[in-house]
Amino acid sequence: MKITKVEPILVDRYLFVQVHTDEGLVGLGESGAWGFHESAAAAVTKFGEYLVGEDPLRIEHHWQYLYRAFHFRGADIMGALSAIDIALWDLAGQYRDAAVHALLGGAVRERARVYQHVVGTTRQELVDGVKAAKEQGFTAVGHLTPFLDEDRSLPYFSTHAAKIGRAIEAVGAYRDAVGDDVDLCIEIHRRLTPAEAVQLGVGIAEFRPQFLEDPVTPDNFDEMEYVASRVDVPIATGERLTSIWEFAMLLRRSAVQFVRPNVGMVGGITxxxxxxxxxxxxxxxxxxxxxxxxxLTAASLQIAAAIPNFALLEYPGRTWHSLLADRPDGAEIVTGQPEYDGHGFLLVDASPGIGVKLRADVTERVPYVPRPVKARLSVDGSVIDQ
Ligand SMILES: [Mg+2]
Structure with a gap:
């Protein structure tokens, strides 16, 4: 079997890659570098110059070749490499009539626990979202901020006392809303300094969140370690990282209790x-x-099925960045989506490869929506993290 074409495909807010072969099999992958789809798509095309004519089943070899051909990596290059890697695993599964998890050593679980996204621009919307997730059977919610998911065009201001105080109150309100039936994955979205993060983490520990995610900007592992060593809430981080070497440095510091690799960013399934x-x-x-x-959900589910230390899988549904625009349903984009069991789990099935296929006419029906360059400003005009 030989690769005949490597094709980047932009749809809605996503960058997909299809790897075509001379046997008619087509592998599908997705990039996780959502801010830079255009540059990742260009990298996919460049990597394709090498891949056309190669045997798609030599996945590790191609991974090493593409990773080590040049000096330069980063999120968009690794998004491209990851999407290609996922597509090659999808091809390998189809070729051998096996799910990818079967090629990784076989399933260690029949279903994977997921957390539902909860977003809102008011405290009430967030509390209602937590309750709605429980009604839908979810046993964990995430993307859940103790602040608000406010529009980035709104200038930001809060006193320190109000910022920390209201955030602690909010987490208490989420816990009151669902009791202990739903785990709270608290997402800080990098808004705090290390000292602020410790104050907040100590304040919310009594509400027993499953984890505190990215309490500080994840650029400095020593600062993540500083927070982790002072707070009795597990720390989750890793969504911006792109290599095993970065995760090794984070783990060596005991700066993380839940790693958050994005299969579309960390070099794919490999x-x-x-x-x-x-x-x-x-x-x-x-x-x-x-x-x-x-x-990406289907690719992540293959990892969840095959590793013993899987904890939870993010399950965004239609909510991701839905505050400003309605999103297409997943079924408008692919066939073969993993099935939600109604009780907080996605079912692991034996479909070959990663199990999903792009709908044939998807690029006409669901056009690409480029993301604008938009950061939030403070009332004083300086840029803040949100
Ligand atoms: Mg996050």
Whole structure:
């Protein structure tokens, strides 16, 4: 079998890659570098110059060749490499009539626990979202901020006392809304300094969140370690990282209790499996970062099915960045989506490859929506993280 074409495909807010072969099989993957789809698509096309004519089943070899051909990596290049890697695993599964998890050692679980996204621009919307998730059977909610998911065009201001105080109150309100039936995955979205993050983490510990995600900007692992060592809430981080070496440095510092590799960013299924093994050696759980399309959900589910230290899978549904625009349903984009069991789990099935296929006319029906360059400003005009 030989590769005949490597094709980047932009749909809605997603970058997919299809790898075509001379045997008629087509592998499907997705990039996780959602801010830079245009540059990742260009990298996919460049990588395709090497891949056309190659045997798609030499996945590790092609991964090493593409990773080591040049000096330069980063999110968009790794998004491209990851999407290609997922597509090659999808092809390998189809070729051998086996699910990808069967090629990774076989399923260690029949279903994978998921957390539902909850978003809102008011406290009430967030509390209602937590309750609605419970009614739909979910046993965990995430993307859940103790602040608000406000429009980035609104200038930001809060006193320190109000910022920390209201955030602690909010987490208490989420816990009151659902009791202990639903785990709270609290997402800080990088808004705090290390000292602020410790104050908040100490304040919300009594509400027993499953984890505190990205309490500080994840650029400095020593600062993540500072927070992790002072707060009795597990820390989750890793969605911006792109390599096993970065995760190794984070783990060596005990700066993380739940790693969040994005299968579309860390070198695909090849990279995610290795990161999971590093985490396993330190009894750290894996919560794949998965805010994008059903293609990435399907790829992440293969990892969840095959590793012993899987903890939770992000399950965005239609909510991701839905505050400003309605989103197409996953079924408008792909066939063969993993099935939700109604009780907080996605079912692991034996469909060959990753199990999903792009609908044939998807690029005409669901056009690409480029993301604008937009950061939030403080009332004083300076840029803040949100
Ligand atoms: Mg996050």
């Amino acid at each position: 990279g995610a499996k290795k990161i999971a093994a590093l985490a396993e050696a330190q009894h750290v759980g894996v919560v794949p970062h998965n805010p994008l399309s059903p293609v």
